[in-house]
Amino acid sequence: MENNSNIKTYKKYIKYLSVFFIIFFLGLFTERFDLDNKLSSIFKDSLDSISRFLYSFTSKEKIFINIEPKHYDKILKTRELSLKKNKLTEDLQDWVPAQLTNKDNFHNIRIRLKGVFADHWEDSVQWSFKIKVNNDSKSVFGLRRFVIQPPKTLSYLYEWLFMKALEKEKLISLGAKYLDVIINGNSRGAYILQGQVSEELIKNNNRVQGPVIGFSQNLWIKEQINSEKLSAIGAAPSLNGVEDSFWRAKIEPVQFSDEQIGTEQEAYLKKAIYLLESFRNGTLKSSQVFDTDQLAKVMVLRAIIGSSEFDWLDTKFYFNPITSLLEPISKETHVDLNLNFEKYYFSWWIDSSNIAPHYIKNTNFFIDTLYKDKNFYRKYLSELDRLSKKKYYEELIQENLKDFNKYKRILNQNYPTKKIFSMKHLEINRTRIQDFLNPVQGLNVYFVDYKDNFLVLDVSNLQRLPIEIQGIEFDNKYKVYRKEPILIHGQKPFTPLKRNIIKIDCRHMEKCKKLTIDEQKIIFKILGQEEERKAEISKHYYESK
Numbered sequence: 001m002e003n004n005s006n007i008k009t010y011k012k013y014i015k016y017l018s019v020f021f022i023i024f025f026l027g028l029f030t031e032r033f034d035l036d037n038k039l040s041s042i043f044k045d046s047l048d049s050i051s052r053f054l055y056s057f058t059s060k061e062k063i064f065i066n067i068e069p070k071h072y073d074k075i076l077k078t079r080e081l082s083l084k085k086n087k088l089t090e091d092l093q094d095w096v097p098a099q100l101t102n103k104d105n106f107h108n109i110r111i112r113l114k115g116v117f118a119d120h121w122e123d124s125v126q127w128s129f130k131i132k133v134n135n136d137s138k139s140v141f142g143l144r145r146f147v148i149q150p151p152k153t154l155s156y157l158y159e160w161l162f163m164k165a166l167e168k169e170k171l172i173s174l175g176a177k178y179l180d181v182i183i184n185g186n187s188r189g190a191y192i193l194q195g196q197v198s199e200e201l202i203k204n205n206n207r208v209q210g211p212v213i214g215f216s217q218n219l220w221i222k223e224q225i226n227s228e229k230l231s232a233i234g235a236a237p238s239l240n241g242v243e244d245s246f247w248r249a250k251i252e253p254v255q256f257s258d259e260q261i262g263t264e265q266e267a268y269l270k271k272a273i274y275l276l277e278s279f280r281n282g283t284l285k286s287s288q289v290f291d292t293d294q295l296a297k298v299m300v301l302r303a304i305i306g307s308s309e310f311d312w313l314d315t316k317f318y319f320n321p322i323t324s325l326l327e328p329i330s331k332e333t334h335v336d337l338n339l340n341f342e343k344y345y346f347s348w349w350i351d352s353s354n355i356a357p358h359y360i361k362n363t364n365f366f367i368d369t370l371y372k373d374k375n376f377y378r379k380y381l382s383e384l385d386r387l388s389k390k391k392y393y394e395e396l397i398q399e400n401l402k403d404f405n406k407y408k409r410i411l412n413q414n415y416p417t418k419k420i421f422s423m424k425h426l427e428i429n430r431t432r433i434q435d436f437l438n439p440v441q442g443l444n445v446y447f448v449d450y451k452d453n454f455l456v457l458d459v460s461n462l463q464r465l466p467i468e469i470q471g472i473e474f475d476n477k478y479k480v481y482r483k484e485p486i487l488i489h490g491q492k493p494f495t496p497l498k499r500n501i502i503k504i505d506c507r508h509m510e511k512c513k514k515l516t517i518d519e520q521k522i523i524f525k526i527l528g529q530e531e532e533r534k535a536e537i538s539k540h541y542y543e544s545k
Contacts (some may be wrong), residue, residue: 010346035521049125052189055413059180059190063140063148064101067111071096078113079121087225088116090218092244097424100131100140103501107137114147116221126188127151129198131190131530139499141177142204142443145196154192155335156420157404158305161393162333163194164400165301172205172318172329178407190414197254197329207318211269212329213250213276214316246365250494251276254316264321272319273301275326279369286373290317291325295370296380298328300387306341306429308334310348312366337419338396341428348383350436350464353493374466374487374527381437381465381528388433393426438461441491443524444532446541448501457522459496459539462489466527473503473513473534475519480504485525514539 002325006435059217067075074096082088110132113121126276128149133139140146158178166173174195181191195198195201197212223242251273260266278284286292317326339458347353352368397404411420441462448456461467468485488500506512511520521534 018470031130047417048415050211051416052125052414053187055189056180056182056187058413059187059410059516061177061179062102062104062182063193064182065098065109065111065270066101067096067098070331071098072184075111075113082113082121083118085225086118086228087221088113088121089221089225095132099301100133102140104141105138107140108134110134115153116217120149121155123150126152126191139200141193142200143175143195143198144200145198146193147196148191148193151178151190151192151411151420152415152418153456154316154419155192155333156415158335158421159192159194160407161330161396161404162305164328165305165393165396166298168396169297169301169397170206170208171298172202173300174201174326174329174331175204178410192461194331197520202456207327208321209265210319210321211265211272212254212316212318213269213272213326214249215246215312216252216253217249217313219249220245220313236277239397244365247280249313251280255316263345268319272317272326273325273519274325275319276317282369286370286376289326290376291320291323291327292376292379294327296329296376296383296389299349299380300383301392302330302333304388304392304426304429304433305333306335306345306425308336308346308348310367312364335425337422337425339370341425341504345429350432351492353464377466378528381526382435382530383528385437385529388430388437391427391430394423395525418473437465437526437529438531439465439526443522443535444497445522445535445537447514447537447539448541450506450512450514451504455504455512457502457537458503459488459500459502459522461488462497463498463526464493468491468527469504469525470523470525470532471504472506473521473523475516479523480507481523487527 023399074094078088078094079090085092093112094111098106098109098111104199111129114128114130115121128147130147131140131145133144151159154176161180163173163176167175176192176194178192181188195204199209202209202212217515220242223245227242253269253273256265256269260269275284275289279286279289286295301312309373310330311332314330314332316329318329319325320327348364348367351371352364371380426480439462443462444460446458448458450456459469466487466489468487469482470485471479471481473479482504486500486502488502489498491497510516517537518539520537522537524533524535525531526533
């Protein structure tokens with residue numbers, strides 16, 4: 001009996017010990033291979049897939065696409081090659097014929113995979129597509145060219161909201177709507193349908209016919225692939241890297257047919273390319289090339305919605321034959337709610353400086369070139385202040401509440417485990433922008449000299465935005481303004497302060513002397529802002545040899 005008892009106890013200890021080692025090694029493997037996050041991701045993706053399957057039974061708006069097996073096989077082959085290359089390159093972008101049905105309306109179309117990066121086609125079910133409607137068929141939702149994409153590739157609900165903002169401000173909008181996509185009888189779940197550049201889209205936005213141009217992505221994609229190859233073998237990045245692709249990219253027309261060669265439209269195209277190239281090489285200013293009212297609004301709308309970038313590769317430009325200026329066509333908000341937006345933010349809307357690891361590492365030369373035109377920068381910052389003072393997007397949601405609630409419900413049904421929208425995110429963006437436009441930092445101002453009726457001062461700007469010195473205020477509140485404000489550039493992060501020697505015509509000779517100068521104040525404004533600010537003048541000045 002005693003032996004049996006010992007055996008049972010021994011087995012019991014062996015059992016407990018085995019369980020302990022199993023848990024211990026599972027813990028090691030989980031930590032080593034990040035299994036807990038991977039399992040969580042698999043579980044969430046599975047739940048989303050089930051939800052999309054159930055959504056297909058209740059969805060009200062659908063489009064059906066039928067692709068013959070031999071043509072569908074071409075799409076599968078393209079996807080397979082793209083997965084191997086980790087990019088969908090131009091040589092793989094083959095169109096195939098198909099039929100699209102929407103509410104008993106039949107359309108002959110051509111279709112192909114869309115998206116350079118794998119997030120557009122790496123999922124087992126949801127892939128992005130470009131679609132062209134054949135000339136023998138009517139347009140679809142008023143469009144002859146459009147894309148259908150998984151909402152996750154266009155920031156879920158944010159893309160629709162951004163397009164509504166563009167419409168409200170009478171800017172060029174590609175539009176957006178969410179519907180169920182069924183391909184060869186199988187539901188792919190909710191997709192976002194968005195227009196692409198075409199004559200119909202230009203007319204839908206109440207513009208006259210004119211060419212659309214943009215910076216080509218082809219060289220940038222090739223450079224990306226080459227850089228990845230070098231990285232894979234442990235080599236340093238290519239000396240011909242992607243960091244300054246902006247200067248090398250071709251400027252090309254979008255959807256410009258051979259039939260337009262020799263016509264008025266070709267003359268417009270030449271003028272459009274000349275304008276954009278002259279902007280890039282610095283011979284023309286932003287305000288000489290772009291419709292700056294529209295460009296400023298587009299950038300502000302992206303800033304206050306929380307876009308991570310204003311990408312020169314994604315932005316196209318419509319040449320308006322009436323104004324002879326370029327108008328931006330903006331898309332892809334690039335809002336990432338997985339990033340801790342309470343802590344992190346992107347600063348392209350301030351300047352082109354990159355000051356934190358989560359920022360895009362490349363200098364945004366496009367933004368940098370735009371902001372060099374201080375007239376445009378002033379207009380942009382003024383618009384940024386105006387629209388961020390109010391809860392712009394919250395008001396826009398209320399104006400479109402029915403559609404907002406409908407689309408939010410659709411996306412929640414398709415992605416129950418994902419963050420698709422956040423009102424808090426909008427408010428944090430707005431508050432952050434307003435805080436930046438109203439900084440606690442101002443100016444350091446030192447007395448240098450008073451001679452021949454001129455007050456000489458040493459001024460350093462302490463914050464990132466440019467300021468304009470307006471004049472001087474005396475201790476009796478009397479103010480003397482300069483005929484032209486003095487512009488002082490913003491302070492670049494993590495760099496020494498720049499000293500600026502300025503002169504002010506000072507009629508009050510006694511009050512401008514060193515003895516009483518600390519009773520006076522310099523009047524200045526942050527570029528583009530209406531509020532006058534003041535900075536004290538220090539009489540104690542250190543002058544280097």
